[in-house]
Amino acid sequence: MFFYLYFSVINPFPVMINSICVLLQTFLLVLLYGIQNNILMTQGKKLKSIKTGIYAAIAIIVIAAGALYGASSYMLDYSLGYPKEERMTAEHWKERTRNECPWTAAWMDSIYGNHCVKDTFLTMPSGYRAHAIYLYAPRATVNTAVVVHGYKVRAEGILHIAYMYNHDLGYNVLLPDLYGHGLSEGDHIQMGWLDRWDVIRWAEVANDIFRLSRSSSTRQVIHGISMGAATTMAVSGEKTPDYVERFVEDCGYTSVWDEFAGQLKEEFGLPSFPLMNTTSWLCQQRYGWSFSEARQIEQVKKSTKPMLFIHGDKDAFVPYSMLRPLFDAKTKGRKAIFIAKGSVHAMAYRDHHKEYTARVKEFLNAAE
8 A cells, every 4th residue: 555644624626726826926926026126127128027927927837737737646546546457366365375374374275175265246336346255154153254455455365364253263254355456346446435335235245145044134343454444444434234243443544644645755755735635636536535535533433333443563654653543533332452562564463363363352252
């Protein structure tokens, strides 16, 4: 993930106009200063100089606006673009899981060797065709986990969390490919914001697949890592069915604006203004959502169901400093926290899988 965000609710289009006006004002001040210093010039030469200055000011504004638009378009494509040909295969992610979490290898060989992993496709209300994989628990149960992957990953890239739920905790699991990832359609990355509606739909699908009878329901936890955690928090602020009972977010960001602004400074040494504002506006025009509206922390404030917050204290990508504001923002319903000592971004389970599993189990089993 190269970018994510939060900060102001300013409408970026007027801000872009204001920045251009500042350029014009500055140029005109310089122009007036030049006029004062050349007061001895003839009246005809003065008028010609002013006219030339105005044309130059207009040219500067046009060039500045074009450059800002070009930079904003580049930033949007850089952060949200993910062509199908760049998507890593399922085998790539399975092999990576085996290497990083070798204790999952035998389980993975078994579930794939015995054809236990199933594919499912559906058309979302927005019209795109979405994909997920799912796996029944070793014994019949209503306990179900919807596990949500991160930025530029896919369902198979989060099989280590599926292992925890399925192998260690005895849960059914469903792992969706988010919009623009894996086998799902989509022309850009939604940073977990519009994805919240799709995950709520996947929870409905999981309920239909795993309930033990037509009159019963599942008991679900939605668990996401990185952008998947941001998706999980976005879901938590919406009205969800009763069978969605708990949420686990692992290293999610406070908002898309905060994350992208941080990455802009870290990778390019640039301030958020004006590029973040104009890029957010461009995202709104192209994709129907803006950086400034994708505020996961505001969703957490609205959430009422239990949530476990997890973060590695060495995470610099989605900064560890985001954990406490998110945790403090949740004032309704039970909450718990697990700080993974020494872990960088999205590596809490890899580094502490036994404690991670124990903390999740404790959270799931706690009485309300």
